[in-house]
Amino acid sequence: MTGRTSSPTNSPPDTADGPSSAELAPARSGSGAPRVAARQGVLSALRPDQHPTPAPRIVGMLRIVAPGRGAVPTATSTCACGRNRSAAGHQHVLALITDHTAHRDLCPLLTEERNAA
Numbered sequence: 001m002t003g004r005t006s007s008p009t010n011s012p013p014d015t016a017d018g019p020s021s022a023e024l025a026p027a028r029s030g031s032g033a034p035r036v037a038a039r040q041g042v043l044s045a046l047r048p049d050q051h052p053t054p055a056p057r058i059v060g061m062l063r064i065v066a067p068g069r070g071a072v073p074t075a076t077s078t079c080a081c082g083r084n085r086s087a088a089g090h091q092h093v094l095a096l097i098t099d100h101t102a103h104r105d106l107c108p109l110l111t112e113e114r115n116a117a
Contacts, residue, residue, distance in 0.1 A: 059109050062100045064093065081109045 060079040067073070075093040076086045077100040087096040104110060 060100070060104060060107065062097065064097070077103070079103065079107055079109070081107055083107075 059081070060077070060083075062075065062077050064075045065073060072088055073090055073093045074086065074088045075096045076084075077096055078084050083103060085096060085099065087093050
């Protein structure tokens with residue numbers, strides 16, 4: 001080991017002439033006061049929406065997995081009303097997509113929401 005000692009944080013040595021890291025440096029204009037322009041900013045004219053529209057409730061979902069050429073596609077159709085269907089194979093998945101689309105028009109949960117609106 002050598003006789004040199006070093007600072008554990010590799011920070012520059014303290015000098016008596018310059019400001020320490022905790023002191024504010026004077027502003028470049030020479031006034032000696034730090035700038036506080038952020039406190040004098042203009043208030044925004046845009047107000048947050050007082051009555052935000054609620055996000056639509058997700059009732060049904062269609063999940064399709066098509067891994068690539070030569071692989072068998074699969075699909076799952078689920079709904080909050082209790083409907084849960086799945087299909088494997090190209091033709092069966094296409095039929096499930098059509099069935100899921102038709103169910104969106106006939107689902108009792110969605111028709112109740114439409115009638116209430």
